[in-house]
Structures are given as C-alpha cells and as structure tokens.
Amino acid sequence: MSTTSTNLRAVRALPWGALGLIALAAASAPVFALGLRSLGAAWSTPEYSHGPVIPLISLYLFARELHRAPPATARPARRWPGLAVLALGFAIAGFGNLAQIADIVTYGLIVWVMGVVLLSMGWDAGRRHWKPVLHLIFMLPLPQILYWKLTIFLQFVSSNLGVALVRLADIPVYLEGNVIDLGVFKLQVAEACSGLRYLFPILSFSYLFGILYRGPFWHKAVLFAMAAPLTVLLNALRIGVVAILVNAYGIGQAEGFLHVFEGWAIFGAAIATLSLAAIMLQRLTPDPLPLPEALDLDYRRFAPEARRVLSLAPSRMLLAAIGLALLASTALTSLPGLRTELPHRLSFADFPGRIDDWNGERRPLDPETEAVLGASDYLNTVYADRAREHAVNLFVAWYADQSNGEGIHSPDVCLPAGGWEVSAFAPHRLALPGRAAFTVNRAIISKGLSRSLVYYWFDERGVPMTSDWRAKLSVILDGAMRGRTDGALVRYVTPIARDEEIEGADARLTRFIASSLPRLDAYIPD
16 A cells, blocks of 8 residues: 555656656657758857857746746646647748748747747746747847848948048048958958847847846837947947058958957957946936846846746646647648759750850859859850940849748849949839830949949749849748749849940840840749
C-alpha cells in the first residue's frame, strides 16, 4: 500500500504543464523550420550578428516582469485566446511555407510565442507580458526590398553628412553618389558602411532602455525615438573621421582593425549618448534620480521565477494546442511540394548580338556588382545604331527564385547610389506593334553634363509591373498559389545628346524595344 501511494505521489509530482509546453514546441517545430533556418543564416552576417542575443534579453525582460507579477492564486482563466493566437501564428507560418518566404514564417513564430504566453498564463495575466515578446522583432532580418531601400537611404544621408564634416576641416572633397573623392584617394561608402548594422542593435538597446527607465512614458518614447537619428549621425561622424584620417595618413586608415574598432566606438558612443539623455530627462522631473536608480536593473531571484514553469497546470486548452500543432505539422509535411518546374528558357549567353540594324557589345559586370546583383542570369549589352550613331543599353537581370532573400534591386534605388540624379520620373504607356500596350517607368537621369533616358519595368512571370512593392507581393502570392517565384528586371537606357530633344530619345528607345522585346520572350518565361 505504501509503495502504491509513493508511486502515485511521484506521478502527481511530474510537471505535466511544463512537459506539455515542451511537447507543444516539439510538435510546432516542423511548421517553423524554414524560418529558423533563415534566422540562423541571417545571424551569421554582420548586419544581424546581434540576433542570438535578442531572445536572451527577451527572457530577461520576461523574468523581470514575472518577478513583479502577483503570485497566481488559481488556475489561469480564459486560455482560449492563447489557442486563437497560436492558430493565427500557424496560419501565418503555413502561408509562408507555401510561398517559401522564410520572413513570413518568422513573423508567424513571434505570434506563436505570444500565443504560448497567453495559453500558459491565461488572458488576464499573459497580456501584460507583450513587451518581451515584441522585443523579439529585433532578431528578425528586414525584408530584402526594405533592406535595400533603407541601406541606400542611409548611405546617402551618411555620405552627405560625412562630407560636410570633411569640408568643415577645410579639406577639398567631392561626393559622387556614395564615392567620396579626396583627390588622391577615393572612398566607397559601401552597403556595410551605411550604418544599418548598428541600427538594429541600437534600436534593441534603446527599446530595452525605455523599458528599464523609471520615468514618464514620454521620456521612454524620446529615448527610443533617438535611436535611428543617433545611428545616422554617429555613422556620418565615423565616415567623416575616416576620410580625414585617409587624407592625412593614407588609405590604410580605412581598412583593417581601425575600421572595426571605429564600429565598436559608434556602439559605445550610442550607449553613452542614451545614458546622458536619460540623465538629462531625469533632471526635468521634480525628484530626479541618479542613473543607476533611474534604470531598474533588477537581476535577483530569477531562478525561482524560472521554476514557475514547473508548476504550470496542464489544461484541456494545452492538449488542444498540442493537437493543433500536430495537425499543422502533419498537413505541412504531407502536402505535395508546390514548387513547379520552370518553363524552358534560353540562357542570355545565346542572346543575339545583332538586332536588325543594331550591333551589340556585351559588357560583363565587375565581380562585386555581380555579387550584389545576385541574379541567376543577366544580360548587359550596348547596342549601337551605326547609321544614326546612337546607342541603347539593354540590361536584364533574371532570378529563378525571389523567395529566399534574392530579388530585384529597383533602379530608382540603385541609380542615385551611383551618382545619378533622377528627374522627370513617371509612368509611361508603351505601345508596340503586335503587342498589347503596357506601362513602364520612365526617368531622365543626369550626372554632370551627361543625361540619359531610362525605361524599366519588372517582368513577373509574363506580367509587366512598374512598382517593386507590387512585384514583391506578386512573388508571395504566386509562390503560394502557383509554386513560382521567378522574375526579371528589364531596363533600357539611351544617352541624350546635348542638341537632342527628349522626344528623339523616346522615339529611339521605342524603336529598339519594338525590335528587341519579342526576342526576350524566349529568355524570360511567362
């Protein structure tokens, strides 16, 4: 009898709630596998190398809030909202898996985490812990289209502010796009120098700073809002200082250990600036606190809070959540792959070098540009009309898959980075013989005294589009519905002679497009 009682007590002592959460995580893992692999790949890059630290900080914030929460006196009520949020997370991740867009899967993972919190603690207690879950967004990589737009913008702002600092030092300098020309030396403000790799850690730190800060809400808002402009200003300072050092001591000042050290100096300066701002904000309060007291850095007794997981009570909702996770994982793994075989296409290596009376000269991209482009196949050829002494550059970048970070870089982002000033940018209706009229982007670009006319569009599986955002949305939808995410950028550029009217350049591009576009059909599948 005593042995039987002991065994019963041992069975009852098992942490069934905690074991249920482990089972829920294991059952959900296949749904989020694509996103987790994507996170691992992103965290191996310099821009997102801070990623693994973010979940640890979120755990710290959660334990800190749990320590201050009143002890539970009864089983949590209203767990069903947690089940609903879990289902939403599975739905988002499932769509991401169908479209093979890993970013969407990771967004679903954040929603799933919030659902687990609500399921474990009930609605009344769990909803108070949204801040640690929200902090997890800082571990996610930006969508590529937003990444490049933000990178180019930060490059532009940082380059101009850095050059302004160099001029304050009375050093002759010229800025062309993102190239700082010091005469003897030229510095390329590359994507890695845009400040983006500092922005995410500093945003995360300022978010943490705002949570831990003891003060009015508007103080917290100010501290968080400071992060982005602070990053840009400090990065511009870094670029300016590097340019001044290069001008004085040579190009070695822009390379090696010093370059890395300057990056760490930016992060340290940002933390110091935020701390100084917190002190100044405290001075505005009736009873100012010293910084150590203004920041609520309570790190004690987290081990007892962690042991609360062992006391979680099992529930029917938890069992329902495990069943839902198994159902979602089974459905995902049993569905046949939606990836369809791409239609046959010819390689651009076989594209004709002569089109009617136009003779072409191929111009391969340099390795660095080709790596940034990331295209599966591309064509870059200048066609000259010898009879009329005019030229047209035909550039096409084709991507077999735009779902895993690779994707089209819009010219309206890349051209300013190359020093081109874009003017007269507008949609243009293009009517060609034997083809339905369609809309393209039309722009006049200039650099110094040179001007050119540009037509470009995105060919997304036979549909011409002018918006890069619409093109990206079509990739997501077609990836989920048709199993295809291929697409291309098509761009035509012709110089505008000094004595030439714009209408003449328009007529030239239209004439060459009418001759070349039917030939492109075999290289860009519908």
